[in-house]
Amino acid sequence: MLSPVEQFPVLIIAISLLSAFTILVAGLVNKKSCCFISIATILLQFVMSIVILDHVLTVGTIHYWLGGWKPPWGIEYLVDALNAYVLVIVLFIALICAIYSKRSIEHELPHKLVSFYTVFQLLITGMCGVTVTGDIFNMYVFLEIMCIAGYALIASSKIGLKAGFTYLVMGSIGACFVLLGIGFLYSVTGSLNMHDLSLLLPPLYGNRVVQAAFVFFFTGLGIKMAFFPLHTWQPDAYAYAPSAVSVIIAAAMSKVSIYAFIRVLFSVYTVEFIQIYAPLTTVISWLAAIAIIFGSVYALAQYNLKRMFAYSSVAHVGYIMLAVGICTSTTLGLTPAVMHLLNHAVMKGCLFLIAGAFIYKKAELWDIMKFPGLGRKMPYTGIAFIFTALAMCDIPPSAGFVTILYLILAFLEAGQFIFAAVILFSVIVTFCYFFHVVEMMYLRVGVEEEIEKERGEIPMSMLIPVLVLAALSWIVGVIWLMKIPFPILDAVNSMFGLGVVP
Amino acid sequence: MSEEKRIYERDVITATISRLMIPFIQLFALYVIIHGASGPGGGFQGGVIFASSFVLYLVVFGLAAAGKRFPEGANTALMSTGVYLYAGVGLLCILISLGVAEYLNYGFIPLTHMFEENRALGMDLVEIGIGITVMAVITEIFFNLVWKKEEEEKEKEEPR
Amino acid sequence: MKPLSAVALISVLILGALFIYVAEDIPDFGDPHSAPNRGVKLFSIDADEIEADLNQGVIPASLMDKIEETGLPLPIKVEEARGLEGELLEGEWDAFIIPLEKYYALPTTRFGTAPDAPKEQKYYLIMKDGDTLDVYRYAPVVRYWEEGEHETEVPNMVTYILADYRGFDTLGEATVIFTAGVSVILLLRRRGKMPK
Structure with missing residues (x-):
């Protein structure tokens, strides 16, 4: 017998699909209702995802056979600790973004509300679908839905067309x-189920086809998560997309792609594959280190605020990949990588919300050079920006600090001191470019040109998400330091067979 | 009105043959959708054939007449209806067996007394849904592309 | 040469080299004994006393231990394999498992009455090759073409694989088509009605 909670993973996806179709039809009747249908659906999905996380941590993993057929003949949904955790992150960021997008999209795309919210809901469907599935072809199908919705959303603003096409x-x-x-x-192998493949592949690790398949997965998913050197689409896409779209793509979509790579690497190709082909982790670690240096240095050189945050995202994807690269050599296992999924989502989401708020106030405020005097005109947003900037600069006890702490602990244990030096270099450069923006906002008054700012503070429905995420970027750090969510990390490490140094 | 008469007088052969052929193309499309279970065919193929009849109408009679025949609102509603049918059948399987069955387990919908025949009927419903959606989407894409092209040509003519 | 053409040429050459490297191990198309068409090989075992046990329908303990090592489900019975017309095949045995699907909730089905006759599905193929026995796991396609028509009452194999066994992927594909349509509305639709 299936308990009701076991039906929740499919219901999350089914409700999301039905609501996307409803928004399109309801738009023929009343355009203003689309946003509320979307917010209500995402709220329901978020509540269900929290119930799923609770069930997975207390009772056990959820095995669900779609259509009633046992794998390998049918599709299976396998929800364990990592799945449920990423699902909660994605749906929380989606809820914040949907509440924020009500005023922001009315200002930027006033005539395309109905189709915008339909494609937005389909993007969320795709992301949830990639997260809960246990079948590798099903993951590809929902990855397609997520990416096509992403292309359309980025290209929907007036300046975003070329970036969307790239x-x-x-x-x-x-x-x-x-x-x-x-x-x-x-x-x-003849099978498409991830658990099945992990049982059938070990005798075949010497087969050239299996090795080539891994290279293809790494390249394809590396393009999606913008891993150096496949990141070149990212700065333009993040900079020229509508504000609400930048938030969800930077904070949620890249996390889902990284989750898909971790799933392929550890659930399909188990840890033995990495131990046989040891140069693999070396290659990933060094590419990630170059990504961190490259992202930080390029971010220092930008004048466009959103482009700066995009290069900073390249650096942070480098952090997560560096954590994945050394996970087989330490007892911490995947802890820093999984932690940084949540921390980066919260911090980067808040930064892109604030960048969107500046653009909402006056359309030329994407340029840092035009910021003087902004700190006094938008007090609450400015304080939120200072808080989030301090969190990104890894001041204890914020979320960024927790990631750096665990990364450096892992490096010291594995004996790779050069990566610790790379991380410290990146922290210093991050502090430099955030201080540059804060200096422009607060410390230069009356020296440069001060454009007239007509409106005051941004409206309440946009301000509350900003304040919530800014507060969370510190509260999440404190929660990690008090070790409250550590059962999730222990479950993930034991499931993949990590945490034991050979 | 006079423009329409000119098209009709210019392309008499194409217009007459299209008027005869379009109902038969649509009938063939419905045949392909429903007989997907016993021969080659199915939802995707039948939907495309159905949409090709609308495209033929557009090519022969022009955007104005086609826009009057196939209104945008109805097309948009049809796009949703097809996929609604598919996702709805899946959800129906859960609800009607009160949580015993899984999503898209058609055997538990009590249409006939046999488990396997319920599966066949569930598959037919699902293929019809896919056919409706594919038809509406291809019509939508084609009409929007032609509309944009006509607008661009009009904008090019104006400064002259 | 322009830089774009140079980059394109280099990437085509790299991909070509990768495919030539891989081509040695890819099974031929249409090969009826390859992994996706018949079964994937799990392990080999010596055929000393096992053959006699298999002929009588008893699974020997050494075989059970080796199957348990791989982590796949344990078989419950062994039979001699039959060909397409029902003839006995020399040197081949099928091992069956019970998939525990929710199959028999309604009273009448093709396979007999309800919970007393659980469905047995053939899962392992044991083939004699000289002095050793090779154990394969049957590919999913074998169930689709041998029992698909009885389980779904639909003659067309493509339709019942698309819409029943893997129906959720087809829902995903229909959603991809729907997303493409709505993207066209988002990017291309103009304000106002079509010209009259």
Whole structure:
């Protein structure tokens, strides 16, 4: 017998799909209702995802056979601790973004509300679908939904068309690589279920097809998560997209792609594959270190605020990949990587919300050079920006500090001191570029040109998400330091067989 | 009105043959959708054939007449209806068996007394839903592309 | 040469080299004994006393231990394999498992009455090759073409795989088509009605 909670993963996706179709039809009748339908659906999904996380941590993983057929003949949904955790993060950021988008999108895209919210709901469906599934081809199908919705949303603003097109071309090539990888794995095993593949692949690790499939997965998913050197679509796409879209793509969509890579690496190709081909982790770690240095230095050189945050995202994806690269050599396992998924989502989400708030106030406020005097005109947003900037600069006990702490602990244990030096370099450069923006906002008054600012503070429905995320970027750090969510990390490490140094 | 008469007088052969062929193309499309279970075919193929009849109408008679025949609102509603049917059948399987069955387990919908025949009927419903959606989407894409092209040509003519 | 053409040429060459490297191990298309068409090989075991046990329908303990090592489900019975017309095949045995699907909730089905006759599904293939026995796991396609028509009452194999066994992926594909349509509305639709 299935308990009601076991039906929740499918219900999350089914409700999301039905609501996307309802928004399109309801838009024919009343345009203003689309936003409320979207917010109500995401709220319901968020509550269900918290119930799922609670069930997974207390009772056990959820095995759900869609259509009633046992795998390998049918599709299976396998929800364990990592799945439920990423699902909660994605839906929380989606809820914040939906509440924020009500005024922001009315200001930026006043005539396209109905289709915007439909594609937004489909993006969330795709992200949830990638997160809960246990079948590798099903993951590809929902990855397609998520990416096509992403291309459309980025290209929907007036200046975003070229950036959206670049992302479309690169993202399609990435999806082709992922599909080729799935095809290769099917041709040597005949099965498409992730758990099944992890049982059938170990005798075949010397097979060239399996090795090539791994390279294809790494390339394809690397394009999606903007891992150096495949990140070139990212700065334009984040900078020129509508404000609400930047938030959800930077904070949620990249996390889902990183989750998909971790799932392929540890659930399909188990830890033995990494231990046989040891240069793999070295390559990933060094590429990640170059990504961190590259992202931080390029962010220092930008005048466009959103482009600066985009290069900073490149650096933070580098942090997570560096944590993945050394996870087999320490007892901490995947702890820093999984922690940084939540921390970066909260901090980067808040930063992009604030950047959108500046653009809402006056459309030329994407340029840092035009910021003087802004600190006094928008007091609450400015305070939120200072809090989040301090969190990104890794001041204890914020979320950024917790990640750096665990990363440096892992490096000291593995003996790789050069990566600790890279991280410290990145922290110093981050402090430099955030101080540059804060200096422009608060410390330069009456020296440069001060453009007239017509409106006062941004409206309440946009201000509350900003304040909530800014407060969370410190509260989450305190929660990690008090070790409250550590059962999730222990479950993840024991499930993948990490945490034991050979 | 006079423009329409000119099209009709210019392209008499195409217009007459289209008027005869379009109902038969649509009938064939419905045949392909429903007989997907016993021969080649199915929802995707039948939907595309159905949409091709609308495209033929647009090509022969022009955007104005086609826009009057196939209104935008109805097309948008049809796009949602098809996929609603698919996702709704899945949800119905859960609700009607009170949580015993899984999503898209068609055997538990009590349409006939046999488990396997329920599966066949569930599959037919689902294919019809896919056919409706595919038809509406291809019509939508084609009409929007032609509309944009006509607008661009009009904007090019104006400064002259 | 322009830089874009140079980059394109280099990437085509790299991909070509990768495919030539891989081509040695990919199974041929249409090969009826390859992994996706018949079964994937799990392990080999010596055929000393096991053959006699298998002929009588008893699964020997050494075989059970080895299957348990791989982590796949344990078989409950063994039979001699039959070909397409029902003839006995020399040197091949099928091992069955019970998949525990929710199959028999309604009273009448094709396979007999309800919970007394649980469905047995053939899962492992044991083949004699000289002095050793190779153990394969059957590919999912074998169930689709042998029992799909009885389980779904639909003659067309493509339709019942798309819409029943893997129906959720087809829902995803229909949603992809729907997303493409709504994206066209988002990006291309103009204000106002179509010209009259």
